Amino acid sequence: xxxxxxxxxxxEAASSCVLSxxxxxxxxxxYGNIIIRVKPTNLLPPGDPPLWLRExxxxxxxxxxxxxxxxxxxxxxxxxxxxxxxxxxxxxxKTKSYSEVASLAGKPRASRAVGTILRNNxxxxxxxxxxxxxxxxxxxxxxGPQGIELKKRLLIxxxxxxxxxxxx
Numbered sequence: 001x002x003x004x005x006x007x008x009x010x011x012e013a014a015s016s017c018v019l020s021x022x023x024x025x026x027x028x029x030x031y032g033n034i035i036i037r038v039k040p041t042n043l044l045p046p047g048d049p050p051l052w053l054r055e056x057x058x059x060x061x062x063x064x065x066x067x068x069x070x071x072x073x074x075x076x077x078x079x080x081x082x083x084x085x086x087x088x089x090x091x092x093x094k095t096k097s098y099s100e101v102a103s104l105a106g107k108p109r110a111s112r113a114v115g116t117i118l119r120n121n122x123x124x125x126x127x128x129x130x131x132x133x134x135x136x137x138x139x140x141x142x143x144g145p146q147g148i149e150l151k152k153r154l155l156i157x158x159x160x161x162x163x164x165x166x167x168x
Contacts, residue, residue, distance in 0.1 A: 001067065001068060001069075001070060001084070001085070001088045001126070001127070002069045002070070003069075003070045003071070003072055003076060003081065003084070004034060004069060004070070004071050004072070005071075005072060005073070005074070005075050006031065006034070006036070006071045006072065006073055007073075008073055011031075011036075011073070013031060014029050014030060014031040014036055015029070015030055015031070016028060016029045016030070017030075017048075017049035017053065018041060018043045018044065019049060019053075019054075019057050021061065022061065022153075022157055023146070023150060023153050023154070023157070024040050024041075024042075024146060024150065025040070025041050025042070025043060025044070026038055026039065026040055026041060026125070027039055027040075027041040027043060028049070028053065028057075030050075030053060030071075031071060033050075033052055033053075033068075033069060034069045034070065034071040035053075035068055035069070035070050035071065035123060035126060036070075036071045036072075036122070037122045037123070038122070038123050038124055038125055038126060039124070040146060040150065056068055060125055060126070061161075062161065063092035063093065063158065063161050063162065063165070065092075066126065068126055070122075070123050070126060070127070072122065077117075079105060079107060079110065079113060079117065080117045082105035082106060082107075083101060083102075083105045083114050083117045083118070084117075084121070084123075084127045085105075086101050086104040086105050087101060087118065087121075087127050087128060087129055087131065087132060088126075088127050088128070090128060090131040090132070092128075092158050092161070092162065093155075093158040093159050093161065093162040094131065095131045095132065095133045095155065096131065096132055096133075097111075097132070097133060097134060097135035098111040098112075098114045098115055098132055098133075098134065098135065098140070099111040099135050100135075101114045101132055102114045111135075114132070115140070115141060118132055118141075119141060129142070130142060130150070130151045130154040130155060131155070131158075139151050139152055139155075
């Protein structure tokens with residue numbers, strides 16, 4: 001995963017599309033092959049997304065490790081970059097606690113900061129913040145219109161995909 005810093009002028013040239021998932025639709029804003037933002041939406045899928053994005057999206061739901069370029073209009077803090085890297089590496093169907101992510105990012109006492117960083121994660125699913133849970137196993141905070149319920153459904157879906165693939 002690479003995060004590139006983009007120029008604000010690029011936002012005018014950015015495209016967006018809506019892709020469906022097993023749970024809800026997600027609006028994806030992109031520029032060329034750079035993903036700028038992902039968010040759950042109630043919009044209907046307009047137009048046809050580019051082939052590269054359709055392939056990445058399909059792989060995402062099949063549990064494939066993805067190498068995508070993510071775009072941001074401001075440079076993430078050093079801690080945010082480390083947190084995004086740790087979270088990106090949480091395997092499909094697995095979870096880590098906020099405190100584990102903080103420790104792996106080199107700041108063992110920063111679990112609340114991890115929560116704040118992930119609350120503002122512009123690339124959910126690609127930086128799979130739904131895989132970060134409370135140290136007691138409790139599902140905590142998840143953005144978007146469906147919140148914790150969507151987080152729960154994503155984790156159950158990933159577990160089912162893993163179970164189905166191992167049963168073959």
